[in-house]
Amino acid sequence: MELIDLVKKDVQRSRCGFFKAYFNSNVRAVISYRINSYIYRSLSTKLAYILHNIDRKKYNVDIYPASKIGKGFILAHLGAVVIGDGAVLGDNCTVQSGVTIGQKNSFSGFPIIGNNVYIGSGAKVLGDIVIGDNTIIGANSVVTTSFDSNSVIGGVPAKYINRE
Secondary structure (H helix, E strand, O other), rough: OOOHHHHHHHHHOOHEEEEEEEEOOHHHHHHHHHHHHHHHHHHOOOHHHHHHHHHHHOOOOEEEOOOOOEEEEEEOOOOOEEEOOOOOEOOOEEEEEEEEEEOOOOOOOOOEEEOOOOOOOOOOEEEOEEEEOOOEOOOOEEEOOOOOOOEEEOOOOOOEEEEE
């Protein structure tokens, strides 16, 4: 039942309705992730990764089934999105194209991203860091340190642009 509830919230937040969701490849990619994640956690990790590899080629989006993404997730545009297997995203997050959320190197951890976070095109969020709730990450930013909630961050390396 949790899978169905997550898919409902994702489709509702996309504002395209259940019928149009079938024709919206962004929503279909999110639903595929949800199914793969459910299979990973409940049935078979091997089957989940086989399906993940098929979906990765189909949608050009690499969201590992072991990652944890809250309800209301939106992929605004498909293309070169990578979300690593240890990444955690809260509820109502929006990810644009070209975003990478993962490790800085093979020894670092994965990011934990709060609720209501917007990640702009081309941004890289890397390492064992925490991004607070209600944060906007600007396009092409490289985020390798933690940031507080209610912030706008951007740049290379990322810095506070605004804190409220």
